[in-house]
Amino acid sequence: MKVLFDxxxxxxxxxxxxxxxxxxxxxxxxKRSDIDFELSLRLSNNEYLNQASFSNHIRYPRLAHMHNAHRAASVLNRLYSKQRIRSGKFDIFHPTYYHRYFLDSIGSKPFVLTFFxxxxxxxxxxxxxxxxxxYETKKQLLRRADCVICISEFSKQDLLRYFPVDPDKVKVVLLGxxxxxxxxxxxxxxxxxxxxxxLYVGKRGLYKNFNGFFRAIQPVLHQHPDLHIICAGGGAFTPNEQALFHAARLSERVHFxxxxxxGLVTLYQHARAFVFPSLNEGFGIPVLEAYSAGCPVVLSDRSSLPEVGADAAIYFDPEDDDSMAHAIERIVTDDALFANLRQKGTERLRDFSCDKTAQQTLEVYQSLR
Known part of the structure; x- marks a missing residue:
């Protein structure tokens, strides 16, 4: 069996x-001998692929700051992907995001769509x-897809809530x-x-709720003058964020x-806790990352996060400042809770692995042959 990824x-x-x-x-x-695959990609600065033997793409780091360079790369990559699709030299097509460029080229070949x-x-x-x-693009792709993979039970329920999809063609495959x-x-x-x-990880805007987190945490920071916040990734602080920190008299205690x-492993290992205040996550990989590094997690009680964290986390209402502050105060002051969450996180991690994700995804492919 050969799978084509775009x-x-x-x-x-x-x-x-x-x-x-x-x-x-x-x-x-x-690592397996029972599946072959191809990644139809010509130009990319993706860091994960940097050392990957299965990709022959060309990097363009010196042009990475230019928007037009990414636009040109996207056009060339799309043309190349369409060429590989039209060749028909694959059994299953698995697009890596929601674009319908391939629908007029795929013919009757089966394709699997992952809904995040x-x-x-x-x-x-x-x-x-x-x-x-x-929305309309997703709806069209979901209608044509032979199978839809959801990355959590929560994402499956959301899929069925917002889109007219036959539940029988939806499979849940958890991540690792x-x-x-x-x-x-x-x-x-x-x-x-x-x-x-x-520790706060990733993007900070919109539904990620960083501003709500910072507002809620201010009383805790003022009560514990040695406590800091580190934000990993998500881009350097904006002028608005810097003004927010300054107005709270906390500029020296929030770091990017x-x-x-x-570097992320080290940040997890030494953090008092990883805090995830997001209003919506399809899965929440950072939760597993924290578990891997022995870092306690304090999570929003929304979306998929309780499904992933189970009893290895403490939870708060991300739209209630008092709830968030109380949860964080607990992990800051309670050493027994800190140790207990570290142990539970290690145990919870055993339920997830990337190889398990791959095996269950392969079974989805095999069901379509």
């Missing part, structure tokens, strides 16, 4: 949850910039993480900060760090 999630941004998902899927498949979340459907009115105009590969017990890097800190796998 370029979509690997064009443009060097990092991202969707491209990480497909990279880990292909990396697991590359319904964030744009849930919050489109509140945040119009979220996937504007993508390989963050543990970067965790070497014998080589623990020094703490990135000579003070206790809470760029995102790399090795």
């Amino acid at each position: 370029h979509q999630s690997f064009t443009g941004l060097p990092y991202g949850g969707v491209s990480r998902y497909f990279f880990e899927l292909m990396r697991s498949f590359a 979340d319904a964030t744009s459907e849930r919050f489109g009115d509140q945040y119009p910039e979220l996937g504007e105009g993508i 993480t390989t963050m543990d590969e970067y965790v070497a017990p014998s080589k623990r890097e020094a703490s990135p900060l000579a003070a206790p800190y809470l 760090r760029p995102l790399t796998d090795e």
Whole structure:
């Protein structure tokens, strides 16, 4: 069996949850003899693919700051993907995002679509910039897809809530993480900060709810003057964010760090807790990353996060400042809770793996032959 993956999630941004998902899927498949695959990609600066033997793309890091360079790369990658689709030299097609460019070229070949979340459907009115105009595209792709993979039971329920999809063609395949590969017990890097800190990971805008988190945490920070916040990834702080920190008299205690796998492990390992205040997540890979590094997690009680975290986390209402502050105060002050959550996180991680994700995805492909 041969599967063709396309370029979509690997064009443009060097990092991202969707491209990480497909990279880990292909990396697991590359270790197996019962499946062959191809990635139709010509131009990419995706960091996950940097050392991947299964991709022959060309990098263009010197042009990465130019919007037109990404646009040109996207056009060329799309043309190449269409060429590979039209060749018909595959059994299953698995696009890596929601674009219908291939529908007039795929013919009767089966294709599998992964549905990540319904964030744009849930919050489109509140945040119009979220996937504007993508609903009809998703609907068309879902109608044509032979099988739809959802990354959590929550994302499946959202799919069925917002789209007219036959439940019988929907399969839930949970995700995993390989963050543990970067965790070497014998080589623990020094703490990135000579003070206790809470860790926030990823984008901070819109439904990610960073501003709500910062507002709620201010009384805790003022009560514990040695406590800091580190934000990993998501881009450098904006002028508005800097003004927010300044107005709260906390500018010296909120720090930004760029995102790399090795650096992120160190940040997780030394954090008092990883805090995830998001209003909506299809799965929540950072939860598993934190578990891998022995970091306690404090989570929003919304969307898929309770499904992933189970009893290995403490939860708060992300729209209630008191609820969030109380949960964080608990992990800051209670050493027994800190130790208990670390142990439970390690145990919970055993339920997830990238190889398990790959095996269940392969079974989806095989069901369509």
